Amino acid sequence: MKIAYYPGCTLKNRARDLDRYARETASALGCEFEEIPLWQCCGGAYTSAKDEIATKLAAVRALAAGRDMGGRVVTVCSACFNVLAQTNREFLVNPDFDFKVNNYLKGDPAYHGEASVVHYLTLLRDEIGFDAVKARVTNPLKGKKIAAYYGCLLLRPSEALAFDDPEDPSVMEDFIRALGAEPVNYSMRNECCGGYLTLEDREAAKKRSNAVVRSAAENGADFMITACPLCMYNLTKNADEKIPVRYFTDVLAEAFGLKEGAAE
Amino acid sequence: MNDLKDRVVRMSGSRVERCMRCGKCSATCPSYEDMEYHPHEFVYLVERGDVEKLLASESIYKCLTCFACVERCPRGVEPAKVVEAVRLIAVREQGKNRLKPDDLPALTDADLPGQALATALRKYAK
Numbered sequence: 185m186k187i188a189y190y191p192g193c194t195l196k197n198r199a200r201d202l203d204r205y206a207r208e209t210a211s212a213l214g215c216e217f218e219e220i221p222l223w224q225c226c227g228g229a230y231t232s233a234k235d236e237i238a239t240k241l242a243a244v245r246a247l248a249a250g251r252d253m254g255g256r257v258v259t260v261c262s263a264c265f266n267v268l269a270q271t272n273r274e275f276l277v278n279p280d281f282d283f284k285v286n287n288y289l290k291g292d293p294a295y296h297g298e299a300s301v302v303h304y305l306t307l308l309r310d311e312i313g314f315d316a317v318k319a320r321v322t323n324p325l326k327g328k329k330i331a332a333y334y335g336c337l338l339l340r341p342s343e344a345l346a347f348d349d350p351e352d353p354s355v356m357e358d359f360i361r362a363l364g365a366e367p368v369n370y371s372m373r374n375e376c377c378g379g380y381l382t383l384e385d386r387e388a389a390k391k392r393s394n395a396v397v398r399s400a401a402e403n404g405a406d407f408m409i410t411a412c413p414l415c416m417y418n419l420t421k422n423a424d425e426k427i428p429v430r431y432f433t434d435v436l437a438e439a440f441g442l443k444e445g446a447a448e
Numbered sequence: 449m450n451d452l453k454d455r456v457v458r459m460s461g462s463r464v465e466r467c468m469r470c471g472k473c474s475a476t477c478p479s480y481e482d483m484e485y486h487p488h489e490f491v492y493l494v495e496r497g498d499v500e501k502l503l504a505s506e507s508i509y510k511c512l513t514c515f516a517c518v519e520r521c522p523r524g525v526e527p528a529k530v531v532e533a534v535r536l537i538a539v540r541e542q543g544k545n546r547l548k549p550d551d552l553p554a555l556t557d558a559d560l561p562g563q564a565l566a567t568a569l570r571k572y573a574k
């Protein structure tokens with residue numbers, strides 16, 4: 185299986201391992217991530233205002249490339265996933281948006297929301313299957329208690345993202361089980377880490393990351409996993425309590441024995 | 449309908465008149481204690497046409513766009529979109545960027561992802 189891949193800006197610098205291990209683990213499962221040529225930064229955040237068109241064009245270009253490369257786009261970063269999926273949704277519910285965007289882009293052919301946007305986690309769940317993931321594991325993470333951190337961007341708005349149940353998600357817990365580890369249940373797994381507020385009001389952002397990390401720690405987590413570089417930053421830099429936070433792709437690569445030095 | 453209210457309603461697409469003042473949006477808001485006006489008050493003040501108060505308040509910069517209020521509102525009012533529209537009206541004014549590219553070096557460290565800068569500029573600057 186081949187699928188168009190949108191890495192996003194952060195995976196090309198600060199979060200290189202998120203990118204590398206996503207591609208390597210997918211490949212180990214028989215799925216090739218084909219990077220979209222000349223992709224541009226999605227902007228990091230979807231602007232909900234109806235009169236914002238220009239800020240959404242990079243996402244539209246990625247979606248149109250996905251359509252032309254087989255009909256789908258896979259992302260690994262939560263923010264890219266959120267922006268692409270919300271942008272795509274707007275084509276389906278807002279004809280005015282479709283009209284204005286296509287006036288700007290003069291794409292050939294015009295784009296009307298034909299692509300579908302998937303996250304690597306739901307690709308693992310829905311197409312590759314966690315049974316196949318489990319079968320590929322050579323280095324099971326036995327005895328590890330892992331706290332799945334969803335945050336906001338993978339789940340909300342659920343109407344546009346259709347990722348998982350926004351109040352009681354399970355894809356990351358099933359992922360953890362497939363790797364032979366034990367998921368930790370904790371109440372803050374789908375609450376905000378403080379996000380971009382760290383640049384505007386660090387103290388306020390710290391309260392958010394503290395609440396999340398404390399909740400994971402109190403419930404016995406050895407480490408947390410995330411798909412989002414900004415969550416990674418907030419949970420590791422802004423929280424007073426320190427628990428390791430890892431990208432889900434990093435943990436997957438370890439379980440597959442793809443990391444240097446990992447026991448085979 | 450006054451002009452500012454009309455702009456917020458059209459930009460946000462929010463049906464503010466559907467709000468039943470249950471307060472669920474504010475109860476779930478992670479920035480509640482850092483806001484002067486809370487999500488349900490944004491909705492109420494916009495419905496009343498009282499947008500200036502919100503424009504002048506620091507509250508517009510405290511919203512995390514976490515969308516908890518959107519997901520959990522029983523009436524589909526989408527308060528976060530109201531907050532975003534008011535903030536955009538504020539930062540789109542000439543010279544009113546909350547965050548300027550010149551501010552960034554002082555706020556950045558070696559671990560901060562590019563995603564954070566891109567997002568903050570989307571939220572706090574035009």
Ligand code: SF4
Binds near residue numbers: 477517
């Ligand atoms: S989106 Fe903003 S207003 Fe709504 S709950 Fe989150 S922080 Fe509060």
Ligand code: SF4
Binds near residue numbers: 470471487527
């Ligand atoms: S949750 Fe919805 S209906 Fe309830 S106060 Fe907030 S906006 Fe109004």
